[in-house]
Every structure is written in C-alpha cells, then in structure tokens.
Amino acid sequence: MIKSLSHLPTAEASQDALAGQFTDLHPPLNQRQAEIESARCLYCYDAPCVNACPSDINIPRFIRNIAQDNINGAAQTILESNILGGSCARVCPTEVLCEQACVRNHSDECEPVKIGLLQRYATDNMQFSSHPFKRAAATGKTIAVVGAGPAGLSCAHRLAMLGNQVVIFEAQSKPGGLNEYGIAKYKMTDNFAQKEVEFLLQIGGIELRYGLALGHNLSLQELQKDYDAVFLGIGLGASRQLGLTGEDAPGLMAAVDYIKELRQADDLTTLPVAKRAVVIGAGNTAIDMAVQMARLGADQVTLVYRRGTESMSATEHEQDIAKANQVKIVTWAQPKEVLLDDSGKVSAMRFEKTVLDASGKLTGTGELLDIPADGVFKAIGQTFDESSLNDVNLGRDGDRIRIDDGFRTSLSGVYAGGDCVAPGEDLTVQAVQHGKLAAMSIHQDLMTNVEAA
Amino acid sequence: MADLSINFAGIKAPNPFWLASAPPTDKAYNVVRAYEAGWGGVVWKTLGEDPAAVNVSSRYSAIYGKNKEVLGFNNIELITDRSLEINLREIEQVKKDWPDRALVVSLMVPCEEESWKYILPLVEATGADGIELNFGCPHGMPERGMGAAVGQVPEYVEMVTRWCKTYSKMPVIVKLTPNITDIRGPARAAYNGGADAVSLINTINSITSIDLDQMVARPIVGGRSTHGGYCGPAVKPIAMNMVAEIARDPATAGIPISGIGGIGSWRDAAEFIALGASSVQVCTAAMLYGFRIVEEMKDGLSRWMDEKGYNSIADFSGKAIPNTTDWKYLDMNYKVIAQIDQDKCIGCGRCYIACEDTSHQSIANLLQDNGTHKYEVKEEECVGCNLCQITCPVTDCITMVPQDTGEPYMNWTQDPRNPFREAS
Known part of the structure; x- marks a missing residue:
C-alpha cells in the first residue's frame, strides 16, 4: 500500500482500540x-x-x-x-x-x-420520504462535470435541479473528493461522504463515471465537443514539493497521500506508523496528519512551521486539537535537508531557524535544528496538477484557473470552481458555493443562448 | 431585618407566603412539610360534602418557554377526594402542632343554606384560623352548580358569604374567579355579604395544547379532554390587574386582598403587595420546584424591604395603587426616547426589524466597514413605545430616556385634541 513507508512497523493497538481513536471528534448533539x-x-x-x-x-x-x-x-x-x-x-x-x-x-x-x-x-x-428537491422541466442540455468533489457534486445537483442532464467524470473509484479521501477520519465517520453522495444523487439526472482523469484518459477538448458545457471541479491534485534532495527517499511522503490511504483502510492496524513523525506545514491537512499519526500510536509527533502560530492557516481550534493529542508544534523553522541513514531511508529532518528581517521577509538564521524522524510528511499545500490540462490552453492565475464572476474560464463553455480556481480558499463550503453558483451561471448562459438562437 | 409577619383579616402568620388551596395542601403530610419548609400559612385543599369527589387520571398540562420552563399550567383536578372526616381530623391535629402558622380551610358545598350551616361548625371545631370560599374552580364542579358557577353570579356570592358570616365566627375569605367580565362585581358582592377578605385569582378556563396526532387537548383522559384551570407565570399579569381593580374600587376600599396568580419569586410577591395585597398565595411554583422555594422568597423580600426601608408588609402594601389610574389621566406631554448603548449592543438587529416592520421606522440600520451592523435610534421618529427595549435580548442595552419637553402635566380630559375634553 504505502510504498515509501513499507519499512515502518504497522500500528500496534488492536483494531477495536484504533477504531476508538477515530470516532467522532465532536459527537453529535442529542x-x-x-x-x-x-x-x-x-x-x-x-x-x-x-x-x-x-x-x-x-x-x-x-x-x-x-x-x-x-x-x-x-x-x-x-x-x-x-x-x-x-x-x-x-x-x-x-x-x-x-x-x-x-x-x-x-x-x-x-x-x-x-x-x-x-x-x-x-x-x-432529517427524514424525507423522497428527495426534497424537484427537478425543473427538462432543458435538453447535458453538462459534463469533471471531479466528484464538493464543487462538482454541488454543481451537478443544482444543474439537475434546473432540468439539465449531468455526467460526472471522476478520477478515483469513489465520489466525494476530499470528503472521501482528504479529511481526517474522525471528522467524517460512518462512511458519511458516500451516504451524502447517495442522497444527492436521488435528485436524478446525474450519471457518475469513475476512473477517468483529465489529461490521462479524459480530454477536455472531447468534453467540450460532446457536451453543452463543462464544469471543472478538479481541485488541486498535486502536492507541493520541498525542493530538497532526498525528497523521494523512503520515509518521506505527502500527507494527503497518507490520509487518503488511512481513509480507505478497512483495518487501521495495517497502516504503517512512524514512531517519530515530523509533519511540515501549517494548514488543516498538517493538523489532520499529525493528529491521526498520534492516534495511530506514534510516540512523538512534531509539527514544524516556518512562521509563527499566528500565521498558521489551521485555526486556533485546530491547533488546540493538535495540542490535545500531544503534537508538538515547532515554529520559525524551515526545511533544510532530508537526513538519510546508511540504507537511504529518512532518519531525521534538518530545519533552519527563521526570523523576519527588517523588511519583513522570512530569512534563515543559519541555526540548524535536527528532528529525528522515521517518517516525514509534507503538508505544505496543494497545487495544480499540470498534467490534467496538458491538451488545452486555459487561462491561469498562478497555479489556479482564472475565472470571471460567472465562473467562466478562458475557454468558451468551460466553467470552473472550487479549490482549482483563483478565488479558491481551500474550504469545502466555498467549493460547494462555487459549484452551486457556477451551475446557475451555466444554466443561465445555456438558456440565454437558446433564446438567442 | 424587616418584619415579614402579617395579620390578614385577623389571621396571623409569620410571613405573607401561603400555599394556595390545591394539591400541595391536600393532606397533613404535605402541609406539615410546607410548614417545616417555612411557609407562613396554607389554605387547605377544598373540602366538600361526602361522598368525596373522585378524580381522573392525567390531570395537568402546561405550556413551555424556549428552555422548557413552564410558562402556564393547567389542571382538571377537582376538590379533595378524601372524606370530610379524615380532612377535619388532620386539620385539627396540624393546627394544634403548628399554632403559629395560618391554617385556612377552603370550602365548597352546594348553594344551599343547610349545607353551609352543617359544615361550618365542623370546620370551626378544628381550630382552623379561617375559611376561604371556593367560588372559582372552573372545571368539573361548575357542572354541579358549585365553584365558578357561584362565583360568576354576584347575588350567589353575597348570599353564601352572608350565610358563612351568620353561622361562623371565623374570618371569611371569598376566593374570586377571573372567568368574569368585571372582577369588581363579585368583589363588591362579597364585601356586601360581609366578607372579611377576598383572594384572587382562581384559575382561568384554558386549553393549553393539543396533541396533533391524537387530535385531543391535554391533559388526555382516555382519548378525551376538557378545559382546565390555568395558572402559573402566564396568568400573573391578569391577576395583578384584577387585584388592582379591586384595590382601586371605592366600593370595596380597604378590604384585605390575598394575591394569587403566578407568584414564584419574592419580586412577584412584592408586586402583588404593592398593588394592595397583604398576603400572597403560591401554588404552581411549589408544584414545579417543591416547598423549598419559600426560603428564597422570604430572604429576597426581606432584603429588598431592608434596602427600601420598609419595616413591615403594611409599609408598602398598596403603594403602587395611587399610580395605577385610568388611561385618560396619563400625561399626554410625557415623552421617552429609546437610547441604544453601543458598547452593550451585540448587533442582533431585532430592535431594527421590530421597529421597521411593525412600529415607527425609528431605528437606522448602518452597515459598517467590517460587515457588521450598527443600529441607531432616529430620535425625531421615536414615539417611545418600548418595543425595541422589549425585544432586545441584552439587559439594559436599550433604555427609554425621559425627555424634558418643558410642558406641564396635561391629561386627555384636558387635551385640546380631545373633542370631548372637560371645559377648563
């Protein structure tokens, strides 16, 4: 399963004990x-x-x-x-x-x-005898939605509600996106992501196709040709790199990849555990990674961030969760070198202490800090998977897709929303909003064109 | 410490807090527990002729506030369901054991002279301090010509009161029903019949809620229901108005009043006393929390009296009556304007929407740079209705500030805008 950690021991606790570590973080209200x-x-x-x-x-x-x-x-x-x-x-x-x-x-x-x-x-x-939303009269339009994450699902549901047919293309084998693959297990228990998708699909008019990834076995140009409109809710598929030698060494991996394995594991005792774990990053993924590793049985989990806690994108509440799980948070230290043992596996992570210089720019002080580690998990952010759009020329703002206020990209009939677009804030709720608003924009554009024709 | 003791129509009690005639005063066991807890007196649950009444199963229902606190309470229980003899023996013993506490016996027998002539000496022989005539019970008993069926006919009230004064030396308190158009009618009748005091209010005809699945009102008795008697905090405003009406009425001036209706705190009691009551009776609050509540009531009342310099209940009894008047005597030149304390405001917007939708559009909704709202009173539009202050969830955030209009007192009878004003 997780190749780069295959040399590490698996979790020691019993299956039941581990399951207990991953129940609801905040139990529901009665x-x-x-x-x-x-x-x-x-x-x-x-x-x-x-x-x-x-x-x-x-x-x-x-x-x-x-x-x-x-x-x-x-x-x-x-x-x-x-x-x-x-x-x-x-x-x-x-x-x-x-x-x-x-x-x-x-x-x-x-x-x-x-x-x-x-x-x-x-x-x-809630207890609905049938889906609480009804579909409007059929428009005769069919829209391709790429990505069955929050943005894509939200877009598809709203399009269906407005009377359109939708085909969702998903790279993974299950829908849900980060809800299914990327969020800490104790935040989304009891297979909720799948149940929610089942509910959402009850509206009808939405077809889901799996194992189809843009730029690999799915072409945007083809979609543009075959459908009345295309919505891209493809998220940020690539993990940012540290840019250090040894980045591919066994023992170092992207946190999102580990979390994905954890979320899909039927038996948590099969997961490799880094007894001494270092997580690099300051967002919710970093916290999710650190806390979950602690709960799997790591002895020492250290989260390292190059700036102060006040700059962390993980909220204070999230930081408190980390502290409550004995995660040590080290600030003002940036990754400097991946230290390997004789067999080429990660043995420690070397950091350089940082300060803000007179101009407010983050600079290294030269002072080094080595943190022994069996596993190093980078959670320094996600970026656009360049391979996904290699067949088209889509306007971009940095590593995100550029859109106008109607969620239109630079390509005619192609819309985008969620984490992959420029105003994205990496929030599920915002992705849902993008999907909903994009659906209304798509629908309006298609209907306007019908009237004009 | 202030002296809480009272002499109510010749009945002495160490404090003005009595338990009203109701389930809590049904038998010696409860009454002794009440005395132990510190109640100044009780009105023993209504005695009647044998055979004793029979009660149904499922007897109470209620309406609730947001936090499931009981706002209003309803019952369909009849008078005592124990024999007259058992009650009389218990009353005798309890009075002997607790001589310093008031023990008043509530009575309800048919509207026939012989019935009253029979029961009154039996009660008097127990050593009880007085009797309270139950002319108010609104459910069940009126169907048999008693309770509210008597209280709603002033002639009957006067007649029965007179019988009681004729055949007994005990002080007679007439308990009035609120299920009547003008409370002053039966109060005057009681006064004319020689009553030593009145007590009010008895419960109000009510249906508290409907079970919408079974389509039946509560409390449910075998799939059916009937109206009950309403009490608890929700009836307090109605009771206080009726107390004030009697206290202000020259025809009954000076008659002792025992205030009843939604009293659960020392402040409630003080309010009734301010309107002319000189004892108060409590039931619902005790039924919900137990007899122990009297301690906080006594403590609170006594501290407040000390603070205000009142040495006895009589010192402030009726003090609010002179300020309770008819609408036509209110000062047309008085003016208040709402003022919002911006430091206390939490920005909920309720004052704004209440005023904007339903009143005088006197509050401005100002969007701030940070996306929050600031609410400001438009003083020139404000009529001083109090609505914003009432809906505001924050204590003392909105105050109604009296304005100096420079105008003298002028009531409606003097107001030039009144076409029927009195000639000056």
Whole structure:
C-alpha cells in the first residue's frame, strides 16, 4: 500500500482500540442538547452568521425550525443553499465563519451558538420520504462535470435541479473528493461522504463515471465537443514539493497521500506508523496528519512551521486539537535537508531557524535544528496538477484557473470552481458555493443562448 | 431585618407566603412539610360534602418557554377526594402542632343554606384560623352548580358569604374567579355579604395544547379532554390587574386582598403587595420546584424591604395603587426616547426589524466597514413605545430616556385634541 513507508512497523493497538481513536471528534448533539442549543439562537435579523457563511445558509431560519421541532424544515433550509450541508457541518471551520460572527460570541453571552453541530443535527436527523428537491422541466442540455468533489457534486445537483442532464467524470473509484479521501477520519465517520453522495444523487439526472482523469484518459477538448458545457471541479491534485534532495527517499511522503490511504483502510492496524513523525506545514491537512499519526500510536509527533502560530492557516481550534493529542508544534523553522541513514531511508529532518528581517521577509538564521524522524510528511499545500490540462490552453492565475464572476474560464463553455480556481480558499463550503453558483451561471448562459438562437 | 409577619383579616402568620388551596395542601403530610419548609400559612385543599369527589387520571398540562420552563399550567383536578372526616381530623391535629402558622380551610358545598350551616361548625371545631370560599374552580364542579358557577353570579356570592358570616365566627375569605367580565362585581358582592377578605385569582378556563396526532387537548383522559384551570407565570399579569381593580374600587376600599396568580419569586410577591395585597398565595411554583422555594422568597423580600426601608408588609402594601389610574389621566406631554448603548449592543438587529416592520421606522440600520451592523435610534421618529427595549435580548442595552419637553402635566380630559375634553 504505502510504498515509501513499507519499512515502518504497522500500528500496534488492536483494531477495536484504533477504531476508538477515530470516532467522532465532536459527537453529535442529542435531541435534548439540540433543544437547549437551538433555544440560545437570538434569531437575528440580517444575521451576521449568514453573512459569514460562504454558502449563504439561512442559519436563524434553520435553527428556529429545529427549535420548533421541524427537523425536515431545518434540513431543507440548509440543503437548499448547500446540498453538502451535512459534510460542511462536520468540516467547516465554524470558529472562523458563522460561529465567529455569532452575536453570542461575545464575552457577556458566554459562547456562540453551536451552529455547526445544530446543522449536523438537522441533516443527520432529517427524514424525507423522497428527495426534497424537484427537478425543473427538462432543458435538453447535458453538462459534463469533471471531479466528484464538493464543487462538482454541488454543481451537478443544482444543474439537475434546473432540468439539465449531468455526467460526472471522476478520477478515483469513489465520489466525494476530499470528503472521501482528504479529511481526517474522525471528522467524517460512518462512511458519511458516500451516504451524502447517495442522497444527492436521488435528485436524478446525474450519471457518475469513475476512473477517468483529465489529461490521462479524459480530454477536455472531447468534453467540450460532446457536451453543452463543462464544469471543472478538479481541485488541486498535486502536492507541493520541498525542493530538497532526498525528497523521494523512503520515509518521506505527502500527507494527503497518507490520509487518503488511512481513509480507505478497512483495518487501521495495517497502516504503517512512524514512531517519530515530523509533519511540515501549517494548514488543516498538517493538523489532520499529525493528529491521526498520534492516534495511530506514534510516540512523538512534531509539527514544524516556518512562521509563527499566528500565521498558521489551521485555526486556533485546530491547533488546540493538535495540542490535545500531544503534537508538538515547532515554529520559525524551515526545511533544510532530508537526513538519510546508511540504507537511504529518512532518519531525521534538518530545519533552519527563521526570523523576519527588517523588511519583513522570512530569512534563515543559519541555526540548524535536527528532528529525528522515521517518517516525514509534507503538508505544505496543494497545487495544480499540470498534467490534467496538458491538451488545452486555459487561462491561469498562478497555479489556479482564472475565472470571471460567472465562473467562466478562458475557454468558451468551460466553467470552473472550487479549490482549482483563483478565488479558491481551500474550504469545502466555498467549493460547494462555487459549484452551486457556477451551475446557475451555466444554466443561465445555456438558456440565454437558446433564446438567442 | 424587616418584619415579614402579617395579620390578614385577623389571621396571623409569620410571613405573607401561603400555599394556595390545591394539591400541595391536600393532606397533613404535605402541609406539615410546607410548614417545616417555612411557609407562613396554607389554605387547605377544598373540602366538600361526602361522598368525596373522585378524580381522573392525567390531570395537568402546561405550556413551555424556549428552555422548557413552564410558562402556564393547567389542571382538571377537582376538590379533595378524601372524606370530610379524615380532612377535619388532620386539620385539627396540624393546627394544634403548628399554632403559629395560618391554617385556612377552603370550602365548597352546594348553594344551599343547610349545607353551609352543617359544615361550618365542623370546620370551626378544628381550630382552623379561617375559611376561604371556593367560588372559582372552573372545571368539573361548575357542572354541579358549585365553584365558578357561584362565583360568576354576584347575588350567589353575597348570599353564601352572608350565610358563612351568620353561622361562623371565623374570618371569611371569598376566593374570586377571573372567568368574569368585571372582577369588581363579585368583589363588591362579597364585601356586601360581609366578607372579611377576598383572594384572587382562581384559575382561568384554558386549553393549553393539543396533541396533533391524537387530535385531543391535554391533559388526555382516555382519548378525551376538557378545559382546565390555568395558572402559573402566564396568568400573573391578569391577576395583578384584577387585584388592582379591586384595590382601586371605592366600593370595596380597604378590604384585605390575598394575591394569587403566578407568584414564584419574592419580586412577584412584592408586586402583588404593592398593588394592595397583604398576603400572597403560591401554588404552581411549589408544584414545579417543591416547598423549598419559600426560603428564597422570604430572604429576597426581606432584603429588598431592608434596602427600601420598609419595616413591615403594611409599609408598602398598596403603594403602587395611587399610580395605577385610568388611561385618560396619563400625561399626554410625557415623552421617552429609546437610547441604544453601543458598547452593550451585540448587533442582533431585532430592535431594527421590530421597529421597521411593525412600529415607527425609528431605528437606522448602518452597515459598517467590517460587515457588521450598527443600529441607531432616529430620535425625531421615536414615539417611545418600548418595543425595541422589549425585544432586545441584552439587559439594559436599550433604555427609554425621559425627555424634558418643558410642558406641564396635561391629561386627555384636558387635551385640546380631545373633542370631548372637560371645559377648563
């Protein structure tokens, strides 16, 4: 399975014990808790939480529905703005979005309303006899959606709802994207990503094809030819490199690749464990990697970041999770050298201490710091998989696809959204919003063209 | 420490907190526990003629607030379902054991002179301090010509009161039903019949909720229901108005009033007393939390009285009555304007939407650079209705500030805008 770590021992704990380490990080609210928590919502007008939600969920309305024991009403309120409201309830950094904006996030008010957990309560407990959204009259249009991640799924659902046919092309063997492959296991338990996709597909009109990757066995030019429009929700498929010698040595790998294996493992005891693990990075993936390795049984997990904690993209809440799992966070140190043992395997990671110089630029001080490691996991960000668009010339902003405010790329009839586009913020909830808005833009463009014709 | 003791129509009690005639005062066991907990008195659950009443199973229902706190409570229980003899023997013993506490016996027998003539000496022989005539029970008993069926006919009230004064030396308290158009009618009747005091309110006809699956009101008795008597915090405003109406009525001026209706805290009690009550009766709060609540009530009332310099209940009883008047005597020149404390405002926007949608469009919604909102009162538009202050979830964030209009007191009877004003 994980070739570069095949020399490491596997997890020692029993299967049951390990399973216990990967149950819900934040257990769901029960009915009583949901009653209490929903009653705390002040039902603000022009609510700050809604303004802070990238997917525009009418939060006061869904919470009031919960308080009035109208769970389906609550769920539909959520899902009409965000069809992946269930996974967003689990993975959203609510502490910097809705819950940060909550008017009760004020010292006199004790604490913000637990909006994320209430959203989960509604979406977990909804009981619809049939899919809650109906499709509009058929438009006769068929749209290709590339990527069955949050952006693609959201786009497909909204397109289907508007009366279009959709074919989703997915490189992996399962849908869900990062929800299925990239998020820490304890944030998305009980095969939720698949259940959510099943629910979403109930709307009808969406066909899913697997094992088809753009630039490999799928061509954008062909899609453009065969479909009325194309939506690219292909994410950022490549992991950023350290750019150091020894980057390919056994013992060093991308965190996302390890997490993907972990998420797909039926038996966690088969996973290789780096007793001494070093994670390089400062985002949620870095935290997810470090915490999961700690929970698998590593003795010492060190997360290293080249700047201070205040610059970390992982929220304070995420950093707290890491600390609670005995992850040591080392700041102001940048990767300098991969140290190998005699057999060419990773034995330690060498860092150089950093400071900000007078001009505010990050510079090395020359002071070195070696951290012994059986495994080094890089989580320094994802970048565009260049191979995916090698057959076309698509306008770009840096490593992301350039789009206009209608999610149109530089190629006619090709739209894009989610992490792969320039305004992307690597948030599931934003990808969902992109997919939804892009679907409306695609639909509008297609209908305008019909009228014009 | 303030003296909480009272002499209510000749009935002495160490404090004004009595338990109302209801399930908590059904038998010696409960009453003794209440005295042990510190209650100043009890009104023993209503006695009637034998055979004793029979009660149904499933008797109470309620409406709730957001945190499942009971706002209003409803019951369909009848008067005591134990024999007269057992009750009388227990009353006698309890009064002997607790001589310093008030023990009033609630009574309800048919509207016939002989029935009253029979029961009154039996009660008097127990040594009880007084009787309370149950003319208010709104469910079950009126179907048999008793309870509210009597209380709703002032002539009956006066007649039965007179019988009681004729055949007993005990102080007579007439308990009034609120299920009537003008509470002053039966109060005057009681007064004219010689009542020593009135107590109010009894419960209000009510249906608290419907089981929408079974399509039946609560409480459910074998698939059916009936209206009950409503009490608890929700009825307090209705009760206080009725107490004030009687206290303000020259025809019954000075009659002692025992205030009843949603009292659960010392502040509730103080409010009733301020409107003219000189004792208060509690039931729902005790039924929800137990007898121990009287400790906080006594402590709170006593500390507040000390703070205000009131040495006794009589010192402040009725103090709010002179300020309770008819609408036409309110000052047309008085003006308040809402003021929002921006440091306390949490930006929920409820004052804005309440005023904008349903009142006078007097609050401006100002979008700030950081995406939040700031709410400001448009003083020239504000009519001082209090709505924003009421909907604001933050204590003391919105205050209603009196304005100096420079205009003298002028009521509606003097107002030039009133076509029917009195000639000056």
